Amino acid sequence: MKESGSVLVIGGGVAGIQAALDLADRGFRVYLVEETPSIGGRMAQLDKTFPTLDCSICILAPKMIECYRHPNITLLTYSEVEKVRGSAGNFTVEITRKPRFVDEAKCTGCGTCSQKCPIIVPNEFDMLLGDRKAIYMPLPQAVPRVTTIDKDSCLYFTRSVCKICQKLCQAEAVDFDQKPEKINLNVSAIIVATGFSLLNPSVINEYGYGRYKNVITSLELERLANASGPTGGHVTRPSDGKIPDKVAFIQCVGSRGLGRGVSYCSSACCMYATKEAILIKEHKPKSEVFIFYLDLRASGKGFQEFINRAKENWGVLYIRGRPGEIIEDPTTKDLIIFCEHTVRGEVRRLEVDMVVLCPAFIPRESNNKLSEKLRVKLDEYGFFKAEDASLVPVDSNIPGIFTCGCCQGPKDIPESVAQASGAAARAVEVITLTARREG
Amino acid sequence: MSRFPQGGPQTVRILKELSKRSLDAKKLAYCDECGACTGSCPVVRIFPRHFNPRVFFNKLFLEFANVSTETDLWLCMMCYRCHSRCPHGLKLPEIFLSLREMVIEQGYLQDVPSKLQEILEILREEIPLSLVYTWLCLRPGEEEPKRDKFDTAILDALQRHIMDYKRKEVAPSPKTTKDKIAIIGSGPAGLTAAWELVRRGFIVTVFEALSEPGGMLRVGIPEYRLPKEVLDAEIEHIKDLGVEIRTNTAIGKALLFNDLLGEERYTAIFIATGAHRSRKLRIEGEDMEGVVHALGLLRQVNLHKQPRLGEKVGIVGGGNTAMDAARTAQRLGAKKVNILYRRSREEMPANPLEVEEAERSGVEIHFLLTPRKILGKNKQVVGAECIRMKLGSPDESGRRRPIPIEGSEFTIELDTAIIAIGESPDTSFLPNEIKVTEWNTIEVDPITLETSLPGVFAGGDVVSGPASVVEAIDAGKRAAISINRYLNGARVKFP
Numbered sequence: 001m002k003e004s005g006s007v008l009v010i011g012g013g014v015a016g017i018q019a020a021l022d023l024a025d026r027g028f029r030v031y032l033v034e035e036t037p038s039i040g041g042r043m044a045q046l047d048k049t050f051p052t053l054d055c056s057i058c059i060l061a062p063k064m065i066e067c068y069r070h071p072n073i074t075l076l077t078y079s080e081v082e083k084v085r086g087s088a089g090n091f092t093v094e095i096t097r098k099p100r101f102v103d104e105a106k107c108t109g110c111g112t113c114s115q116k117c118p119i120i121v122p123n124e125f126d127m128l129l130g131d132r133k134a135i136y137m138p139l140p141q142a143v144p145r146v147t148t149i150d151k152d153s154c155l156y157f158t159r160s161v162c163k164i165c166q167k168l169c170q171a172e173a174v175d176f177d178q179k180p181e182k183i184n185l186n187v188s189a190i191i192v193a194t195g196f197s198l199l200n201p202s203v204i205n206e207y208g209y210g211r212y213k214n215v216i217t218s219l220e221l222e223r224l225a226n227a228s229g230p231t232g233g234h235v236t237r238p239s240d241g242k243i244p245d246k247v248a249f250i251q252c253v254g255s256r257g258l259g260r261g262v263s264y265c266s267s268a269c270c271m272y273a274t275k276e277a278i279l280i281k282e283h284k285p286k287s288e289v290f291i292f293y294l295d296l297r298a299s300g301k302g303f304q305e306f307i308n309r310a311k312e313n314w315g316v317l318y319i320r321g322r323p324g325e326i327i328e329d330p331t332t333k334d335l336i337i338f339c340e341h342t343v344r345g346e347v348r349r350l351e352v353d354m355v356v357l358c359p360a361f362i363p364r365e366s367n368n369k370l371s372e373k374l375r376v377k378l379d380e381y382g383f384f385k386a387e388d389a390s391l392v393p394v395d396s397n398i399p400g401i402f403t404c405g406c407c408q409g410p411k412d413i414p415e416s417v418a419q420a421s422g423a424a425a426r427a428v429e430v431i432t433l434t435a436r437r438e439g
Numbered sequence: 440m441s442r443f444p445q446g447g448p449q450t451v452r453i454l455k456e457l458s459k460r461s462l463d464a465k466k467l468a469y470c471d472e473c474g475a476c477t478g479s480c481p482v483v484r485i486f487p488r489h490f491n492p493r494v495f496f497n498k499l500f501l502e503f504a505n506v507s508t509e510t511d512l513w514l515c516m517m518c519y520r521c522h523s524r525c526p527h528g529l530k531l532p533e534i535f536l537s538l539r540e541m542v543i544e545q546g547y548l549q550d551v552p553s554k555l556q557e558i559l560e561i562l563r564e565e566i567p568l569s570l571v572y573t574w575l576c577l578r579p580g581e582e583e584p585k586r587d588k589f590d591t592a593i594l595d596a597l598q599r600h601i602m603d604y605k606r607k608e609v610a611p612s613p614k615t616t617k618d619k620i621a622i623i624g625s626g627p628a629g630l631t632a633a634w635e636l637v638r639r640g641f642i643v644t645v646f647e648a649l650s651e652p653g654g655m656l657r658v659g660i661p662e663y664r665l666p667k668e669v670l671d672a673e674i675e676h677i678k679d680l681g682v683e684i685r686t687n688t689a690i691g692k693a694l695l696f697n698d699l700l701g702e703e704r705y706t707a708i709f710i711a712t713g714a715h716r717s718r719k720l721r722i723e724g725e726d727m728e729g730v731v732h733a734l735g736l737l738r739q740v741n742l743h744k745q746p747r748l749g750e751k752v753g754i755v756g757g758g759n760t761a762m763d764a765a766r767t768a769q770r771l772g773a774k775k776v777n778i779l780y781r782r783s784r785e786e787m788p789a790n791p792l793e794v795e796e797a798e799r800s801g802v803e804i805h806f807l808l809t810p811r812k813i814l815g816k817n818k819q820v821v822g823a824e825c826i827r828m829k830l831g832s833p834d835e836s837g838r839r840r841p842i843p844i845e846g847s848e849f850t851i852e853l854d855t856a857i858i859a860i861g862e863s864p865d866t867s868f869l870p871n872e873i874k875v876t877e878w879n880t881i882e883v884d885p886i887t888l889e890t891s892l893p894g895v896f897a898g899g900d901v902v903s904g905p906a907s908v909v910e911a912i913d914a915g916k917r918a919a920i921s922i923n924r925y926l927n928g929a930r931v932k933f934p
Contacts, residue, residue, distance in 0.1 A: 203833065206479065206524055252526070258469060259528025294471050324478025324524050327885040336886060338484075340474030345494050347477060347487050 005431035007424075008033065008093055008187040010081055010370070013041020014413060015405030015420040016193035017063050022424035024072035028431065031185055032067060033095060034077045035366075038142035039064055041195055042406075045125060045139075045219060047226040049413055050275040051306035057141055057228075064143040076183070077144060084190070084373050088400025089434025093185045099178035101149035102135070106173035109145035111137060113165035113174065121153045123230070127220045129238070130230025135165045135174075140228050146173075188434060189400045189427035192384060193420060194370065196406035199254040199261060199360040207253065207357055212328040213239040214335055215355045218249075218272060225279045235283050237354050239333040244353035247280050248290040248337055249273040250323060254360035256294065262360045262381060267410040269358040270297045274307050276356065277316040290317045290350065292339065300412065326355060361410035376401055384408040394423040400430050446502035453503040453541070460537040463530040467496060476521035476531055481913045482514055489561050490514045492521060492531055499538075507547035512538060513558045516576050518907035519790055530791060539577070540589045552596040559600060566912055567634035567677055568627060570601060570669050571656060575908060578664070605672050609679040615640030618926045621705040622646070623690050626654020627908050628711035628899030630674070631915025632922070633682045639923055643682045644705075648689035650742065654713050655900070656908065658738040659760070661767050667741075691868025700894075707922045710869075710881060710890070710897040711915065714862040714905045720755060724813030725858075729820030733764035733859035740767055749854020750774040753823060755810060756859035757782065758905070762793040764857050765802040773855070776802045781809040781828050786838040807841070811848065813856055822852045864901040873897075880904055887921040888914065896921055 005028050009020045012034030020030045032039065043049075044064075046056035067073050076095060083094040102113075117133035125138045132138070134154040135147050155162035156176060166174040198219060202210040209215045214237050216224075227233035237244050251269050254261030270293065277289040296318070298304040310316040323339035337350045363382035371378050376396045379385040384403040387395045394402045404419035405411060411419070458465040477483050477493045495511040506512065517532040525531070542548045555573065562569035579593040618641050622629045625647040637643045651657055653670050678684060690696050699705045717732035719725060729749065733756070739746045752773040754761050757780035765776050778797070780787060783806045787794060798804060807830075810823040827847035830839040863879050874882040874891040881897040883890050888898045898914030900906055 252473075256471065257526030257528075258466070259526055261526070294473050320474075321478065322473035322475040322526070324475045324480070324521075329886065330882065330884065338478050340477040340491070340493060342472055342474040342477075342493060345491060347483055347491070 005029070005435060006031065006185070006187045007189045007191060007427050007431070008081075008091070008185060009191045009193060011041070011193035011195055011405070011407065012036075012039030012067075012075075012077065013193060013195045013405065013416075014043040014060060014063075015195070015407075015416040015423075016041070016191070017060075017067055018417045018420035019191045019193060019404060019424040019427075020067055020073055021063060021070065022421050023427060024070045026428060028072065028428070030070075030073045031095075031187065032073055032075050033079050033081060034075070035080060036138065037078045037100060037146075037148040038138045038144070039067060039075065039077060040139060040141070040143065042219075043413060044141065045127075045222055045226075047222050047229075048275055048279060050271045051300070051302040053275065053278065057226075061141045061143075064141065068143045075144060078148065079183075081370065081373060082182075084375075088398075088430050089188050089437075091187050091190055091400065093187060093190070095183045095185060097181040097183060099180055100146070101151070101154075101174065101176055101178050102147050103173040103175055103178075104144055104146050106171045107146035107169075108171050108173075109137065109142075109147070110170075111147070112168050112170075113147055116164050116168055118162065118164065119153050119155055121150065126223045126230045127217070129220055129223055149174075188431045189402065190374065191420075191423045191427055192370070192374070192376070192396070192401065192403045192407055193405045193423075194364055194367065194407040196361045196410065197364050199362045201253050201357045201359045203260060204253055204357075206325045207250065207323070207355070208326050208328060208335075209357055212326065212333070212335060212355075213237075214244075214328075214333055214353065215326065215357060218269070218276060218356055218358045221276055221356050225276070225283065233283075235280055237333070242353070243284055244280075244287065245284075246288045246290075246352040247277075247354045247356060248292060248323075248335075248350065248352045249277060249356045249358060251291065251293045251358050252322065252360075253357040262362060264360075264381065264410070265297065266358070266361040267297065268361070268412045270295075271300070271303055271306065271412060273356070273358050274310045274316065278310055278314050281314045281316065288317065289314075290319055290352070292319050292321055292323055292337075294320070294322060300414065361406060364407070367407065374398065374401055376403070379409075392426075394419055394426055400427075402426050445500055446504075450500070450503040454500070457534070457537060457541065460541065461530075461533050464534050464537065466527060466529055467499075467534065469527050470496065470529065471526070472497060473526065475524040475526065476529075479520050479524040481518060481520065481907070481910045482516055484913050485565055485909070485916060486514060486561065496531070496534070504547065506538075507542045508554075510558060510561060512542065513554070513573075514561075514576070516572065516907065516909040517578075517790060517792060518909050520907075520910075522791075532790075533792060536578075536792070543589045543592050544587075551592040552599055555593075555596045555600060566916070567631055568656075568673055568908075568912065570597070570604060570673055571627075571665060572909075572912075573597065574665055574669050575660075601669060601672060604676070607676075609676050611679065611681040612637050613640060614642055614681070616642075616926070618642065618706045619644065619704060620707045620709065620922060620926075621699045621703070622709045622711060624654055624711040624713055624899070624901070625652035625674075625684055625686075626711060626713050626899060626911060627656055628713075628911040628915040628918070629654065629709065630677055631912045632709050632711065632898070632919045634677050634680065635916060635919030636922060637677075637680050637682050639919075641923075641926070645682060645684045646688045646690055646694070647684060647686045648692075648712075649738075650686055652684045652686060654711075655715075658741045659734065659763075660741075661737060661763050661770075662741065663766070663770070664763070689868075696868055696870055706894065707926055708895045709915075709918050709922060710873075710895065710901055711899045711911070711918075712864060712901045713911075714864045714880075714900040716863050716865045717858060718861045718863060720810065720858055720860060722810060722812055724815055724820070727813060727815045727820050728818050729815070729854060730813060730856045730858065733760045733857050734862060736764055736857060737767060740771070746771065748773050749820075751853050752776045752855045752857060753810075753851065753853045754778045754857040754859055756780065756861070757787040757789055757804075758859060758861065759789045759793050760862065760905075761857075761859035762789050762797045762802075764859050765797050766800055768855070768857065769800060769802065777851070778802060778804040779808055779810065779825065780804060780806055781841045782830065782838065783807060786830075809841070809843070810856070814850065820853055820856055822850050823856060824848055824850050862900075862905050864904070866901070878904060886917075888918045889921060889925075894925060896925075
């Protein structure tokens with residue numbers, strides 16, 4: 001099935017992937033633009049999903065591959081949107097493909113180049129906990145399955161020596177002379193699905209993130225718990241590699257405050273902290289896991305039951321209260337949490353091996369630039385604004401441009417996917433309406 | 440939990456009145472009762488049974504009349520730590536202050552002396568500096584004219600307690616062990632530890648570099664905030680218990696640190712020397728006549744010297760010391776007192792209450808500017824060249840970094856420049872075995888306060904950098920517990 005009309009999807013996370021697949025399956029042409037070398041986004045970084053405890057990458061990877069193989073989808077990874085002109089039904093978009101210095105058509109993804117590359121740098125995909133090479137595959141399930149050269153750390157680009165990868169590549173895919181490439185597209189509608197960032201919890205300085213090694217963020221924990229992560233799936237303490245016996249989660253770090261951080265609720269933390277607590281229990285059933293919460297917001301299908309299971313079957317301990325301070329024992333690197341158990345009105349000192357902070361979801365820094373290019377409004381926090389949040393939640397103020405997923409506010413995966421399908425349906429409407437007008 | 444007033448009509452009326460007095464009281468409606476205030480409060484750590492700000496403010500909404508007699512109301516020491524931890528940035532100390540005034544002015548608390556008696560008894564169980572504590576906490580008589588009813592009631596009651604206290608005789612505490620403990624520094628941390636340890640039967644000697652004991656309580660806090668008579672009475676009592684205080688004995692000069700453990704045979708040492716070294720601006724002209732350091736000025740005034748200041752005084756810095764220096768300069772006869780601070784009001788480290796009081800007494804605070812050069816004639820300060828600043832991205836302290844705006848230089852006229860940009864500890868007298876951080880503070884185990892040298896403990900400002908009196912008292916208490924454990928051969932870890 002082939003229909004006239006095409007859509008640009010910005011962002012290759014789960015929302016972008018879902019929107020692209022929906023549209024492509026209906027026969028429309030889709031251009032999926034992703035800033036990083038591979039699609040997958042945040043969901044690819046997660047170990048499990050709630051409330052079903054499915055392996056995250058196992059349910060996402062088939063969709064990623066489908067995007068790659070779908071005849072109606074053009075994947076533009078490692079690319080950025082430069083300019084957007086026109087209106088609904090007829091947008092002209094200029095896209096820059098950043099040079100990855102590896103020919104996508106030739107590379108077989110064998111990985112020999114990465115094995116032999118002498119430069120080791122922290123891996124962004126593993127939240128800088130693991131390493132990668134200067135020529136790398138960002139994640140094992142990368143789509144497209146090709147390597148990319150990181151210009152900033154590659155020996156050839158920094159000191160014009162080496163070129164080992166080029167010598168070893170049997171497919172002759174490494175091309176140091178690749179230049180940025182400009183692509184002009186004509187699309188009928190645009191779907192924005194650029195996702196979110198996490199607040200750097202070092203602003204909440206009493207929790208010591210950045211100062212204390214064993215205070216980590218929830219996303220770092222996801223990578224530690226993941227079998228393809230830096231520790232091979234062992235949840236270990238960054239300070240000494242010991243498997244922790246006592247772990248505490250702290251919710252609302254930077255969320256729900258009128259003072260520091262952001263004032264909104266980050267919506268997914270209650271559930272993912274519960275999920276991560278279960279993961280730790282699965283890895284080491286005898287460990288003790290505490291979750292410091294303010295309110296448990298389990299507003300989704302099967303969510304409350306999930307929390308009940310965590311309490312009953314797994315013995316996760318929920319403490320209502322926000323810790324006032326964390327201090328580190330300089331010799332053992334254990335952490336001591338000063339807190340009030342507000343239900344009991346008891347002041348406590350809790351000693352734990354590791355603390356996991358659940359930082360606020362914040363808008364991406366690039367939202368400002370992108371919103372200017374698209375002439376789309378942002379809300380007071382910097383998320384993309386829905387024209388009418390209650391009745392047409394995926395429409396932006398510009399007809400023909402839709403937003404979905406976490407780029408318009410904190411969300412969990414099911415909600416993002418639902419919005420993505422909604423945005424795809426709205427895009428189809430634009431295409432058919434404009435086609436009818438013209439025809 | 441609903442934050443609408445749940446008490447009767449009286450509670451509703453009182454809460455309205457309270458929000459008029461303190462803007463932050465209105466914000467209490469947003470409180471999620473997360474307990475970050477209680478979890479971080481140093482007062483809670485000293486008096487866990489008597490103080491819980493979260494519970495207190497929760498009760499406030501239920502029935503005001505019950506709250507007016509709670510002891511919680513009178514224990515907050517205004518360190519503002521809760522304010523820095525509160526997700527909504529509530530200024531709980533100010534609400535406490537307004538409430539205290541209201542309770543007395545509107546007659547909810549009739550018998551102030553007996554209430555104070557009750558508070559003092561709670562305090563005396565745990566700390567030696569109960570009167571100093573109440574004085575600093577209730578802040579009576581700081582303002583002219585007096586805040587009428589509140590001040591009169593509190594002052595009368597306090598004076599009476601001081602008289603009683605002076606009259607009370609203290610029997611020396613029996614010595615039950617031969618262990619000798621040296622405490623370096625006679626500030627709030629040192630005195631608290633000495634008091635705790637002497638009551639446990641140890642022989643305690645406190646070494647003080649200055650001519651009078653008290654540390655920052657003596658030389659850092661101006662007379663108008665804490666009458667020295669109160670401090671003297673309390674130090675007298677600690678001495679009566681059997682603590683020996685050797686003044687004019689600076690460790691490193693009169694006596695070497697290593698001798699304490701060696702010849703003098705002390706079995707444990709507690710270092711509580713505070714942070715007395717003023718930081719320098721590191722700009723041109725700083726060594727001229729007429730440039731003084733705030734701490735030096737406060738020390739001179741407190742040790743009954745009369746330093747001469749000019750008519751136009753400029754103070755550089757935005758901390759509590761800057762505020763104290765400004766108001767002291769006013770009392771010394773300066774006509775015009777200006778504070779120059781390089782960031783904006785939001786980032787000011789000074790206690791908001793102090794800032795407000797300084798402004799009310801006529802001190803002018805200028806934000807977003809810093810001196811570049813101190814100008815002089817014949818080695819005498821005549822002015823300063825200043826530059827305007829703007830705020831950039833947050834630095835590691837979480838506050839926004841000031842960036843100079845080039846080309847915005849201008850000069851101001853000054854007779855005296857007072858530098859108050861922070862204090863740091865002096866750790867030069869310590870042996871190399873004791874690890875010191877890059878900020879010149881002593882590295883200790885955060886729970887036991889033991890340094891890298893076994894048997895030597897440290898606490899207070901010398902560990903944390905400049906902080907509040909109550910935090911020093913807390914450190915003194917914790918050190919005493921650890922030293923007791925150490926000398927009794929118990930595990931020092933996790934008391």
